[in-house]
Amino acid sequence: MDLDTAVPRLVIDASIDWVKGTTGHEQTIKLSTTTGYYSETFPTVSGADIVVTNAANTVYRFTENGSTGEYLCADFQPVTGETYSLKVVLNGEVYTATETCIGVPRIENNIVQNNEGGIGGDQIEITYYYQDNGTEENHYLHRVVWPVSKFPEYKAKDDEKSQGNLMQEYFSDEDLKAGDLVNIRLYGISKRYYDYFRKLLAASGANNGPFQTAPGSVRGNIINQTHFDNFAYGYFRLSEADVRDYRIQ
Numbered sequence: 001m002d003l004d005t006a007v008p009r010l011v012i013d014a015s016i017d018w019v020k021g022t023t024g025h026e027q028t029i030k031l032s033t034t035t036g037y038y039s040e041t042f043p044t045v046s047g048a049d050i051v052v053t054n055a056a057n058t059v060y061r062f063t064e065n066g067s068t069g070e071y072l073c074a075d076f077q078p079v080t081g082e083t084y085s086l087k088v089v090l091n092g093e094v095y096t097a098t099e100t101c102i103g104v105p106r107i108e109n110n111i112v113q114n115n116e117g118g119i120g121g122d123q124i125e126i127t128y129y130y131q132d133n134g135t136e137e138n139h140y141l142h143r144v145v146w147p148v149s150k151f152p153e154y155k156a157k158d159d160e161k162s163q164g165n166l167m168q169e170y171f172s173d174e175d176l177k178a179g180d181l182v183n184i185r186l187y188g189i190s191k192r193y194y195d196y197f198r199k200l201l202a203a204s205g206a207n208n209g210p211f212q213t214a215p216g217s218v219r220g221n222i223i224n225q226t227h228f229d230n231f232a233y234g235y236f237r238l239s240e241a242d243v244r245d246y247r248i249q
Helices: 191-204
Strands: 010-019 027-033 049-054 059-064 070-073 083-090 093-102 112-117 123-131 139-145 153-158 166-173 181-189 233-247
Touching: 010 083, 010 093, 027 059, 083 233, 093 181, 123 181, 123 233, 139 166, 139 191, 153 166, 153 191, 181 191, 191 233
Parallel strands: 010 233, 093 233
Antiparallel strands: 010 027, 027 070, 049 059, 049 083, 059 070, 083 093, 112 123, 123 166, 139 153, 139 181, 181 233
């Protein structure tokens, strides 16, 4: 089927992930553009000037690795609760965003496996736990990768009904088998990013149902200060993350 292709737009993937137990110094921001529906690759974007600044006006520069569209920083200093500002200068236009680095609890060690799980009771299912902070409103992003997955599975959750409780999350798949290694990542995210990501999942078809809205473009928190209508897709996010690997028994 012949499809119309819109004029390419800039995509800024500025996800700063600080994994517990690491310094968080090494971070990457990726620039690309949108492309046609049938294209299997996303064109990368070179030649940008990218900096992130913290509340004390400390500047962290992201330098492109060759012509890959990947911009690297080796001395970033993540601090939970700290506010950071992103500035991308490309082709005479300035893109900016501001976000706070959000902390996250640890994933508990007592991951539980149920060999009669899933909706039909015929799948391997694992349950993992994490302790919510009852003194504040929290939002979480879950990411799970397993051997046969082409893409990670994502879920965005809040603590509205579980304030201060030991929270739990389930994962199952019909193709899971003994020996498979499941990688679990839990991120702390802002409410604004939580709302954005839920819309993104709906637009991508991940949560489609009979009463879902039609797929469409979802704009993040990045603003073109030079030409407002020439907006970029993507989001500037800073998250602490906890990581656990679980071997299926």
